[in-house]
Amino acid sequence: MTEYIMPLLGGALIGLAASLMLFLNGRVTGISGIIYGATIAPEKGEISWRWCFISGMLLGGFILKVISPQAFAGILPTANWTLVVAGILVGFGTVLGSGCTSGHGVCGISRLSPRSLVATLTFMAAGIFAVVLFRNLNIYQ
Amino acid sequence: MKNKIAALFVGLLFSLGLGISGMTQPEKVFGFLDIFGNWNASLIFVMIGAIAIHLVTYRIILKRKLPVFSNQWHLPTKRKVTVPLVIGSFIFGVGWALSGYCPGPALTSLASLNGRPVLFFASMIVGMIGFKMVDRKFNFTR
Numbered sequence: 001m002t003e004y005i006m007p008l009l010g011g012a013l014i015g016l017a018a019s020l021m022l023f024l025n026g027r028v029t030g031i032s033g034i035i036y037g038a039t040i041a042p043e044k045g046e047i048s049w050r051w052c053f054i055s056g057m058l059l060g061g062f063i064l065k066v067i068s069p070q071a072f073a074g075i076l077p078t079a080n081w082t083l084v085v086a087g088i089l090v091g092f093g094t095v096l097g098s099g100c101t102s103g104h105g106v107c108g109i110s111r112l113s114p115r116s117l118v119a120t121l122t123f124m125a126a127g128i129f130a131v132v133l134f135r136n137l138n139i140y141q
Numbered sequence: 142m143k144n145k146i147a148a149l150f151v152g153l154l155f156s157l158g159l160g161i162s163g164m165t166q167p168e169k170v171f172g173f174l175d176i177f178g179n180w181n182a183s184l185i186f187v188m189i190g191a192i193a194i195h196l197v198t199y200r201i202i203l204k205r206k207l208p209v210f211s212n213q214w215h216l217p218t219k220r221k222v223t224v225p226l227v228i229g230s231f232i233f234g235v236g237w238a239l240s241g242y243c244p245g246p247a248l249t250s251l252a253s254l255n256g257r258p259v260l261f262f263a264s265m266i267v268g269m270i271g272f273k274m275v276d277r278k279f280n281f282t283r
Contacts, residue, residue, distance in 0.1 A: 007183050010162020011190025017154035018191065019198035024147040026208030027215045029155065031245040040269045052145040054248065056152025061252025063153075064160035072253035074166030076241050080260060087247075087261040089236030091268020094244060096281055097229025098219070101243045102155075104230070105188060108217075110195035118222045119230040126234025127174040134239060135178065140171070 018107050025049070030103025032094035077141045144210040156249040162187040165250050167241025174238050225281040
């Protein structure tokens with residue numbers, strides 16, 4: 001049962017966070033876009049709130065590490081080079097595709113945006129397909 | 142200033158939500174995508190929980206004239222489903238499956254001081270730099 005309750009609770013907290021971002025700052029909570037805009041493509045007046053958001057996420061990460069370190073368990077049995085390839089794909093793909101799991105998957109779908117619906121179905125389908133492919137390539141040892 | 146404190150607080154809540162939900166555990170993400178193998182459906186409840194809340198609050202919040210700490214709404218304006226949207230999302234999905242990390246959980250996991258999310262995150266920034274360089278030539282975002 002807790003197997004489903006915790007994801008549901010965590011998801012509700014994510015929904016609440018996205019709602020607060022909209023209510024208070026009038027913005028969509030798209031994390032890939034926030035990171036891109038804070039580091040690689042800064043625009044005047046759009047940088048410091050992004051760094052505040054990033055700091056808040058890191059603060060949350062430290063709190064998790066202290067009170068519930070198992071939140072970071074479950075490391076995949078893959079070689080380090082796969083993380084480099086994956087990181088490059090995720091960085092390139094999320095900016096080209098204008099969003100990731102948060103911006104498209106949570107905020108966009110809640111806004112009933114056709115673009116986000118297509119994006120979410122696409123990255124999920126690609127992920128499902130890629131797991132089959134990588135398993136056959138023995139990437140997950 | 143208030144909008145910055147708000148952003149910090151939202152980031153904090155968001156990362157706690159990711160940690161509580163299991164999104165920061167790559168093995169669970171892998172299990173969620175592994176529908177043809179040993180499928181672990183638990184993470185679908187993260188999306189259900191988040192969307193159930195935001196689907197409702199979005200409509201209520203947009204009845205306001207303006208957000209609390211801004212004099213305008215900053216919502217996405219693009220409407221068309223485009224080739225870059227689909228190709229970018231596809232590329233992202235492949236990287237997500239390969240590592241079990243998407244940007245939010247990777248950022249949160251930096252705090253674990255484990256080398257793997259750090260390596261992933263640094264590579265993600267490299268991918269974003271790569272995008273910017275390619276985009277300068279091809280102008281995908283226009």
